[in-house]
Amino acid sequence: MTAEELCKVIVKGMEDKKASDIVMMDLRDIFSTMTDFFVICSATSDTQVEGISSAIEEEVYKTNKEKPWMSEGKGTSQWVLLDYVNVVVHVFLKDKREFYQLEELWGDAKITKINPQ
Secondary structure, three states, X not given: OOHHHHHHHHHHHHHHOOOXXXXXXXXXXXXXXXXXXXXXXXXXXXXXXXXXXXXXXXXXXXXXXXXXXXXXXXXXXXXXXXXXXXXXXXXXXXXXXXXXXXXXXXXXXXXXXXXXX
């Protein structure tokens, strides 16, 4: 599965749990990045952060039989990071996302906004 295909599967998991402000950031043309894509979304509660991150893991495993290489943040559920090597997923509480501003930090990335269905 290509990184682009994996991003689509991840977005489906996000949309299934009503994630908001979903963006896909293509980092491939940026020198010395550690991954090809970031997929970022927001949640309104720590329960939703947990639900979205679990849905992503389930959808990726169902589609690709792949588990994240690493995950962080599940204990606090304010910002969960799922690392699939070529794609890194960030599930944020809305205020944490505004604070860290990853889209601004990686401003050279090509950003695609995903419209929730």
